[in-house]
Amino acid sequence: MSLANLIDPITAEGGATRFSGLDNWMQGRTLYGGASALIAYLAAARAFPDLPPLRAGQVAFVAPTGPEVELRREIVRQGRNVAQVRSEIWCEGKCTLTAFWLFGTAREPNAVHPPAPVENWPGAPEEQEPAMKGKGPAFIQNNFEILRAQEMRGPGDPVVRRWARLTDREGLDPVSELILLGDVLPPGAMRAMERQGPISSINWSFNLLDTEPTTRDGWWLSENASQHADAGYSSERLRLWNADGKQVLDGMQCVAVFG
Incomplete structure (x- = not known):
């Protein structure tokens, strides 16, 4: 419930x-x-x-x-x-x-430019192993399934990419599902942190690229990538793709990096 x-x-x-x-x-x-x-x-x-x-x-x-x-x-x-x-x-x-x-x-389009295909396609979610099992905040453990979608582990390029889906989606329309899921991953700056410390989202802006998004079995490919981190803040780009690699959401976020 x-x-x-x-x-x-x-x-x-x-x-x-x-x-x-x-x-x-x-x-x-x-x-x-x-x-x-x-x-x-x-x-x-x-x-x-x-x-x-x-x-x-x-x-x-x-x-x-x-x-x-x-x-x-x-x-x-x-x-x-x-x-x-x-x-x-x-x-x-x-x-x-x-x-x-x-x-x-919707209006008759005067410009048509589809989003670029996802780079470094990780493979279908059905092919991936679980990630963050027993790790991360309680809300992730209780409400989401997370699968690996990149080889990198630990420190490195400030990008976090995972397959994610809600364990309970009953009663949610597709747009509500994306809003609930779009902020699920830790920021990419986590991989660039010199020492562990708390992190906190300050804002989140996004554009929906599809007003009726669909995917397979509830799986969405989520990516958080730090574009710049300094002075205790990180500017992050947040993106979501469906299970076939079609981008459905493009966003930005400011994150406070403590510690």
């Missing part, structure tokens, strides 16, 4: 909302980032069900989010083709997450 505990309390009315049984989704003293982003997205999508498909999201993880929250959402602007919606999570009178969602109808 872990996934139901996460999504069922979210209503079209928003306002005061209490979640229970979320121990499996915690990352330290806050909800895992993908889980809190999903709450903010569903708060907007359920409040305004007639919106066009989601195209992009900008999420700021402001402070720890707990089980008792206030959900706020509003349409900032709705034009002929594009609607822009803000949603926020508040805890104890303070904003802990703010998100900006861009919804847009």
